[in-house]
Amino acid sequence: MKTSQFQAGKFQSIHAYDYQYFLPESINHSFEIDSGNLQVQLEKSTRLLGELNAMARMVPNIDLFIMSFINNEATQSSKIEGTQTEIEDSFKKESDIKIEQKDDWLEVKLYIDAIKEAINKLDEIPISTRLIKQIHKTLLSSGRGVEKMPGEFRTSQNWIGGNNINTADFIPPHHDFVNELIGDLENFLHSQHPVPEIIKIAIIHYQFETIHPFLDGNGRVGRILIPLYLVSNNLLSKPLLYMSAFFETNKNSYYQKLMKVRVNNELLDWLLFFLKGVEQTAEHSIEILNEVLDLKTNLTQTIRGNTGNRANNNLKLLEKLFQMPYIRVEDVREQLEVSSATAKNIVDDLVRVEILEELTKNKRNRLFAFKPYLNLLKKPFPKYE
Template sequence: MTIHLEQYQSGQYQKGYEYCYFMPSSINDEWVWQAPQVNRLLEKAAVRLGELNSFARLVPNINLFIQLHVTKEAVVSSRIEGTQTNMREAVLPESEILPEHRNDWREVQNYKQALNQAINDLKTLPLSSRLLKQTHAILLQSVRGEHKMPGEFRTSQNWIGGHSLADAAFIPPHHQHVNDLMGDLEHFLHNQDIHVPALIRIAIAHYQFETIHPFLDGNGRIGRLLIPLFLVSEGILDKPLLYLSSYFEKNKGLYYDNLMVVREKNDMLQWLKYFLVGIELTASLAVSTLSNIITLKAKLEQNLQVNFGRRAASAQLLLNALFIQPATSVDAVQKICDTSYKTANELVAQMCKHGILQEITGQTRNRVFIFAEYLAIFSD
């Protein structure tokens, strides 16, 4: 069977107990379309993704810079769900977070851990329901939602918007259909017998995942995480450097509207156009971010060679560590540079003098320093 995009039927409402739920159509088929704008947008998005991947391959020590991309994604994707943690807070230790902000901070840390573990799991596992469940279990560990079946598909009805099924903005399919629908989605992602371009495939899969809403909590974050996981699993990106959460968050209403227009008006074309534009813009922004990081790193390394004298080698070790974790303490620097506390303290003081580190606690003991110029590259 072939699905013609312009004639696509997204599904139908079915009767539940005192409510109606939306039952989406299966997606694991060949997809074809007449709309030339899809091909143009697909080409632009693919070119930008290729540029990002090629650029990343040329960046020395690219792994130094992955973690702050992951942190930014964790902050923004969690913020869409209502958390208030910002980039600066996200890189600080829990002891430096105000008690009233710690729950949000933990959700962001869980997201980082979940994303990193999922990328690592792709080395031995296909992108699958199993992998998504494992990722979900980490996401909800010891945070809000920890009692909502972490790591398991739901066994009860959920809803989106409103306070109950009675006033919900959208009611996903009955839980009895979740396993079959997720099986269809998984097969669609890996089906070698159909000729659906990868970016079209993941655009449709993200829509379908959000429509199925297979978990009781955390669906938005896992659904957004599905995108970079697919791009890495397919070899489209070597490293997880592209995240659409910032694009979605800039106008959350437009994101949700474009998902709903598929369900209510069968308009998958509009969703695909919106998604492909997002890929193109986000890939361009990621290239710009990497370029800014490389420029900053070169500038600071020259600074170290000119101004740090016999401490230049230790300063370089510290700088590399700061690109991975841009918040530090004298104790941490002592371990990074394998030196005495006194020497570490003097190095930190020199880094502050040259504007590389900035002390943020205002304390005389247990001081915390941040790599502010690097964090600024990832600020909104």
Template structure:
């Protein structure tokens, strides 16, 4: 049993000319005496319940899932240094400037990796194997693809600095990874201990980032782990909550909270910060869903009033835009089944009514953006 207030985060061990950190095992019962932490836990659970309940009431929730994922991919990748915007992430590769294609690929790999992980959890537990599969997809064909994608590292790595000599933090030796990752995996699934799920994933995220089991991509996989856990445990029916925006808005604070656990054994403040992020992000998720539903209802009514005989095909295109809010005339043809001329006329009608904005300024290969929908996900 671990008492939160007495938690010792680990110890350092000596290697050749450096010392690496060995985190304490976490697969035990955790207890605490803080009423404030209990209040935060209750608030976060209520907000997650509201998000899940609201999503269940939305008959077309699948329309919104993809953009939530795209937004998460953009923000999580931005933390790692990419510059792709959400509207760019939804464009085809050939529409992206060549100098920005690497960033585009990293963001789209994130989208594919998350979708793959959600699918694989139907037959695989949330495990080291699933995380390695997700990592392999994340790193495919991008910077870091030479750093053992899909495999735990077999050498020492570090965080910050250019080398072990000036590193901010030196992670556990690779020889300890099997033991540490096994402990983490058991903790995620241990039904014989009572640890509330939100406390469990807060501790697990800290532990994963401290172990840093991959040579590259640890931050993105560690943030994905949170969402995968919430879906895997049934707290959320769908992957509708991501903490990357909360972490990214004050990146220094996020790293400080993680670091304080290692340097000062301060797991309490890390969990408090994490629970605050859950509650805040879940509330924002509900707000976004309300905005999008209102937008959908308003545009459906507008199409019924103004599109005449193109009412039904107009709604078909609208629902397609909720899935993919950047579109070409060729894509509109696929969604609606119309000829090129009819699809082009429909897209231009959407442009004239202000639903779509033409992005390229060209007369050929035009790309149109459902900008009002994208704005619902900006904050």
């Protein structure tokens, strides 16, 4: 099928109810690119993704920095759903979160758990209904979603937007069609149709969001599928591309372009938007990774030049800080397996050279932040052009 000839599906009435649900067509077939603009954008997106992948292979200890990408993804994806947690909060322990922020914080932490668990499970099982349900089960295992059938497809009608089904912005397919539609999506996911992989995951993401197979958490699951697909199909060797910052920055366009596919069959416009998102996200990730590496190099020199005979231990702590940028003296003692006195001296050294900043001003149980790194991670994402 040519992309310009795509038919998304149709709206259908349900007997005795005053609303129409959308029933999408099957996607398990070939897609032929018949747009010069799409071909040009595909080449740009593929090149940037390749550059990101090459960088991931070259960077020593790349796993040190992956958590920052995962935490940022969890924060941005949850923001799309309305949470207010910032990336710095995602690194904090629950005891450091204000009571009124804990529900949002928990949602982000469960998202982080779901991503890490799914990536690890790729070694055991492919992306499948089983894995999708497991991701959902983890996402909704606690907090606000625990009563929304974690790990199970819905058995009732849901809707998107509006206070009720009669004022909804969009009504996904009736629940009787969910298993069949997800089966078709899974078949397409593993098919050998000659479709470029980035185009394929763009179509999969659209279709998953349209099916909306769960009572809650569909957007988060759909966004997690993107890096999983890229890793499982060897476009990335490490999970470093997460698109939620792009979707959050361009939230209105994101929803509008999904809806235009359903209503007007505008698949091309969605594909161009998604591929531009891949390009910008890869470019942003490369930029952040370069800045993190420069920061690490500069701080290593600072520690070696200014902390005397404790430099080795201080450098060991610096490595830890890229994964846990909020830390207490007790954490340092446990992580480096040193005495409490030595841990305090290490922290004091890093405060003195302005790598750590004390937040609590308490004599005991003081909390310190790796501010240079946290400030870098908050760099704004560019607006879609």
